[in-house]
Amino acid sequence: GNSVTQMEGPVTLSEEAFLTINCTYTATGYPSLFWYVQYPGEGLQLLLKATKADDKGSNKGFEATYRKETTSFHLEKGSVQVSDSAVYFCALSASDTGRRALTFGSGTRLQVQP
């Protein structure tokens, strides 16, 4: 079956530090890959996505590149802010289920200190 593995958190960084959150996946076929962000007490917001190999998704300073050879989709940001503190979920949608539901990783909590 499909699965997503994320690095465990929490990840604690100082403001303006460089961020990497690792994500690897297992899937049949050619999945689409996503990063979602969840702020406390809220639902999920799509942060960025990539639908095919070598695509780079980017948004709000975050970026991730779809690497088929390493089955990875690591999230990076060059300079984090306190407002980036949230839980980040890596996810994939694949065609084998017939409905492209999302399979989520376990989430990584990011805490940015001033």
Place this chain on the structure above:
Amino acid sequence: GAVVSQHPSRVICKSGTSVKIECRSLDFQATTMFWYRQFPKQSLMLMATSNEGSKATYEQGVEKDKFLINHASLTLSTLTVTSAHPEDSSFYICSARTGQGLSNQPQHFGDGTRLSIL
């Protein structure tokens, strides 16, 4: 655009009560809606997929008589937790997208409903 409204945001009720959660797409037609459940500090687990006008498809281990899903229009899906018990306490999140089946349209999420059963 692509706003999904989920209501209520929080429910506290007694054991044995049935609770209905609404998920509305405000500015697009949601052909497909998904219902997820999230336990504290854990990821989201898909419960069921519903397409407008047809019966929901439940994931393995999810009781369809316990979690009733109705998707009667292109803008509204409801999840009813029947005869809720404390173990049903959780954070329930819906998402919606255009397109059925293998559509690659992105899912848009509601803000979730925190259900607490006493």
